[in-house]
Amino acid sequence: MDIPKDRFYTKTHEWALPEGDTVLVGITDYAQDALGDVVYVELPQVGRAVEAGEAIAVVESVKTASDIYAPVAGEVVEVNLALEKNPELINQDPYGEGWIFRLKPRDMADLDGLLDAEGYQASLESA
């Protein structure tokens, strides 16, 4: 399983990539593989204020629906509209074109509370 070292992770299989004063969020390679073919993504409203751990998007595969949680508190500033037409981008490129939403964290320092690549790897192995 691919786990890039340039970003943060949650135990619920989201990744968070800091870009300036925002953070891009998607799901991990492990998560997309476990879900199988992604066929629909319910995106959050731009402008929505979210708390850390709040379910704000849904990724649906053929077999199941999975909640996507905000990794940190903040505001949704952008969503990946390409997923409306091509939800399979999450399978094809989970760490790139398959990003789901962009948050403006209330405090960038909150990211330090997340897992790094090694920590996420360890959480997968202990699961």
Place this chain on the structure above:
Amino acid sequence: MKKTPLYQAHLRHGGRMVAFAGYALPLQYTSIVEEHLAVRREAGLFDVSHMGEFLIRGPEALAFLQWATVNDVGRLRVGRAQYSMLPHERGGVVDDIYLYRLGEAAYLMVVNAANIAKDFAHLQALAQGFQVELEDLSEATALLALQGPKAAQVLQGLTGADLSSRKKNDVFEAEVAGRPARLARTGYTGEDGFEIFLAPEDAEAVFEALVAAGARPCGLGARDTLRLEAGFPLYGHELTEETNPLCTPWAWVVKREKDFLGKEAMLSGACREKLLGLVLETGIPREGYRVLLGERPVGRVTSGGYSPLLEKGIALAYVEKEAEGPFHVEVRGRAVPAALSPLPFVPLK
């Protein structure tokens, strides 16, 4: 958990194994959508060895089966198969089945894996008073389903039987890849195809020969999306002990001109609900989701999922008989418009 004779083959082909009706079976190998499309466009191969097989023989086999099933077994000629249901005395459904007539007084019944013990006990009790012998061959039978527009082409290269002379619902014996088999031109995907009954020790060789000849291994995930897209019922969902089959789109299976167990109760039962096919504007409906008419709940989804051909969420749902729509399906708190669809959801041959 039980393993089918193809367990090792599934692992070798990268099957993602899950528990289903007490058996370890592949949910998928690579992708449910790709496997689904392989069956709609070419040929896919399923292990359905978990399903149950009963042999029913004896001078009163026909009379017994007329009593125990709702379709007209009298019309079933040797070498032919029919879809049917096992009714109970209250007019509901014990199981839906396929019945194959193997000889003058010999029939093979294929039943759902989850119902094997229940069905066999039910049939044994009913068989009292008939000169008939029941045998549960489920453990001694491997079953493959080769399905898709290219199924006959793939199979023809491995058998001496002339498949072009075999029609839908024919059943016959032939060798496949040098192994003795019973072949039936049946299946549950809405496509042309064959079901291949084998001795367990022959299953793996035949499976591999079919894959080598171009059939794509397919898992339970695609099997379910295919039957849903084809608008076929799944026992435990659209058909249950409480379902009156006359209130469903599958009422045609019930032949009123013959007598059968529970017939009076079935015929006198009022239909309060009807079964509809729904196509959602957005999102994926799942089993148990509510169907709304305005704000009022009027029904529930019994099977829901994604149609790879329509690229939309589709559902089979029971709704109040009088409700005419327009309907919505409640998807996680959101009412999504749901258009009525004829069954099957997609055009099939």
